[in-house]
Amino acid sequence: MRRWTALAIGGAATLVWGECLNWRWSRALVGNSAGGSVAVVVLGYRNTQATANLVNRWRVRAGIRSIAADDARRTCVIFSGGATGTGTGTTEAQVMAHYAKSVLGFDGTVLLEDQSTTTWENIINVIPLLEDADRVKIVSQPAHALKARVYLRRQRPDLAQRLVPADDYRPGERIFVKPLLALYGLWALHGLRADEHVVAPEEGAGGHRP
Known part of the structure; x- marks a missing residue:
């Protein structure tokens, strides 16, 4: 009985740990401004x-x-991602846009950035599409999106001031996957300086791969 109790406590602690890290990353380096035009940048993932x-x-x-x-x-x-590697010439951006329109029925304004092969390039190549936006949301797994926000701060600090939270974290969503995402996030962020992506709670709430 004690063994099962210990396993249950350990499992629950792991789930809470995954939730907390993903929540923290989703709220880092974003502000809370409202109004104006919005650019939602969706980063692609290797699509074979x-x-x-x-x-x-x-x-x-x-x-x-x-x-x-x-x-x-x-x-x-803005769907951002280059060639899928399928040999068809299709890009991640095109694949995502097609899914948004044909499956989800999205009929809003869509822009494609289809040259990027790394997260660093994602940010470089979407910058011209962000110039007129009053607010910017970057969408991916929370750690990956945070990494992209760090890259935007490096490349264009002025545009990074327009970052606001995306809806890529929800409590309890894919709860059993979040510990794995947390492990991935720790690996993905390990090359960044702590002062680039770790902020005090009050700053995260109200302030702002190669």
Whole structure:
């Protein structure tokens, strides 16, 4: 009985740990401004098939739900990702856009950035599409999105001041996967300086791969 109790406590602690890290990453380096036009940047994931894979489907859904109802007319969704590696010439951006339109029925404004092969390039190549946006949301798994926000701060600190939270974290969603995402996140962020992506709670709430 004690063994099962210890396992249950350990399992629960692991789930809480995954939730906490993913929540923390989703709220780092974003502000809380409202109003104006919005750019939602959805980062692609390696897609070796002609249709959107599981990861890209989730990212597209998170991107679409990041559009607030009262901002829909002033929001554009930017799908970012280069060649899928299928040999068809299709890009991650095209695959995600097709899923958004044909499966999810999204009929809003869509822009494609289809040259990037790394997260660093994602940010470089979407910057021209962000110039006129008053607010910017970057969508991916929380740690990956945070890494992209760090890259935007490195490349264009002025645009990074426009970052606001996306809806790519929800409590309890994919709860059993979040510990794995937390482990991935620790690996993905280990090369960044702590002062680039770790902020005090009050700053995270109100302030701002190669």
